[in-house]
Amino acid sequence: MTPRRQSSRAPVTSPAVATVFTTVLTQGPVSRVDVARRTGLSSAAVTKAARPLIEAGYLIERDSEQSGIGRPVSPLEVRADREFFLGVKVTDRELIGVVTDLRARMLVTKFRPLPSRKPDAVVDGIAEMVTALLAESKAYKQRTHCLGVTVAGDVDRDTGHVRYSPFLHWRDVALGGLLAEKIDLEITVDNDVKAITVAERWFGDGVGANSFALVTLGTGIGCGLVVNGGVVAGSHGVAGEIGHIPVFGDGPVCHCGATGCVEAIASTDAIVAQARTATGEAGLTMAEIVTGARLGDTALRKVFARAGVAIGRGLASVANLVGPERIIVSGEGLDAYDLFADEIRETFATQAFGAAAQCELILRPLPFEEWARGAAAIAVQTLFLS
Structure with a gap:
């Protein structure tokens, strides 16, 4: 992971906050009582963890609703447009890019041919893709801080280093570092299948x-x-x-x-x-x-x-x-x-x-843009790995 722009970060400051945030993100709208039941946290701990997320605009409280006997509950829900995320999947022939919201719902999709597999050409292509995606909306420019990039092969996510990518014919390419020189976002580089797995775990059949x-x-x-x-x-x-x-x-x-x-x-x-x-x-x-x-x-x-x-x-x-x-x-x-x-x-x-x-x-079929959505999902994941 290559840290870059750090402003306006989600206030995930403890494991309890991360647990509450991920639970609401993947299972919401959900009441504090249900969050406590599903996570094993106390009701007080859930309330304490949710407070900074609500204040920062990442969670909202829906209107109160009656649930059986007792006080009405105010379910917690993620504010999906609080922040946007970019995902780019690199294939041997093209780049696939998406903008997603916080729930990894695709808002914009773009395809660009890849004239060369050489690392410098790929990096330039990704930078151009990022510029084109952000240009789609003023809100994207203002509220996008994280980019996920995925390739097939052996990738060290911690360093952004591609050790081996058979289809790109790469060995030992410092992709994360090369991208950080051109793109002012927090960049995560990972294996494409692992990224899709993150998307499935949080937003799909997983x-x-x-x-x-x-x-x-x-x-x-x-x-x-x-x-x-x-x-x-x-x-x-x-x-x-x-x-x-x-x-x-x-x-x-x-x-x-x-x-x-x-x-x-x-x-x-x-x-x-x-x-x-x-x-x-x-x-x-x-x-x-x-x-x-x-x-x-x-x-x-x-x-x-x-x-x-x-x-x-x-x-x-x-x-x-x-x-x-x-x-x-x-x-x-x-x-x-x-x-x-x-x-x-x-x-x-x-x-x-x-x-x-x-x-x-x-x-289940897997449209090619879903690969880029997986890249965006690992960008969402950086909110919880700060």
């Missing part, structure tokens, strides 16, 4: 779950983990790398150097490569491969079936090791889900041990 996993299928295969209510980063920042679990001993070599990884068999690029080999048609596109498989091409259907087995084994490994309440499966790879759905579910049911097989699988 709300209310003590533990869950988010698995993304597409150009890469990623996984974010939440255990005991917190996103797991791991000692070295690479926890949850389901894409690099070996699932086929005789599988192809992965870009990471290992053999038989889930990503080497079931990512979009891997499926395309295997389909071209299986058919002998070197120019096949993913769209053509999907169409051919749906029309019954046996060789292409075998490629998807093998991918489904690989994904199912990876999901079962997550269920066996972590025991999440649910696994959310998303990403652009779901566009072809009908071609490997049976293999995923059958393999998962076979490989998941005992009660782990009862883990709920939630399937």
Whole structure:
């Protein structure tokens, strides 16, 4: 994280304040009594923690309402437009940027082509994107202090250092520091899947779950983990790398150097490569491969079936090791889900041990702008990590 502009910060000065704020943010409107019940804090502690947030305009009290017998209650609610947040997702071809409110609701979305993957070009592109997003409203310029930027790969969030990004072909890029030289905002750089996991935990299908996993299928295969209510980063920042679990001993070599990884068999690029080999048609596109498989091409259907087995084994490994309440499966790879759905579910049911097989699988598309929303969600998170 690269600290920059610090004015007008949310007064999150203690763990109790952070707990009350996050509870109202993710579950509000909610009464003080319910906040106390859900968090284990005393009613007095909740009232004390809420007071500075109300005074600073981050929380508001709704009109009193009767709730059973007793005094009327005044539910607490987040004032969503108190502050705005920027999120930028870096892909190998384009930048996706959003402005969100405090609830990570997208207000503006922009797409910009990326002419070069070189770090300087990416930094310049992000700076231009930030300028364009802020120009959309005077309120955005006045009340935006935090920017989240995400990339695929191995990222040290604490320093903003990208250790390895396979799709950008980066190694050891100090992205956070380079951005801080051009952008006067508080900047957080993180792995894209972990950022999406933060968004799910606070604003999506992860709300209310003590533990869950988010698995993304597409150009890469990623996984974010939440255990005991917190996103797991791991000692070295690479926890949850389901894409690099070996699932086929005789599988192809992965870009990471290992053999038989889930990503080497079931990512979009891997499926395309295997389909071209299986058919002998070197120019096949993913769209053509999907169409051919749906029309019954046996060789292409075998490629998807093998991918489904690989994904199912990876999901079962997550269920066996972590025991999440649910696994959310998303990403652009779901566009072809009908071609490997049976293999995923059958393999998962076979490989998941005992009660782990009862883990709920939630399937949901992931529009590309949602990646940028995840970046904005980690910017929101900085309010609680000061």
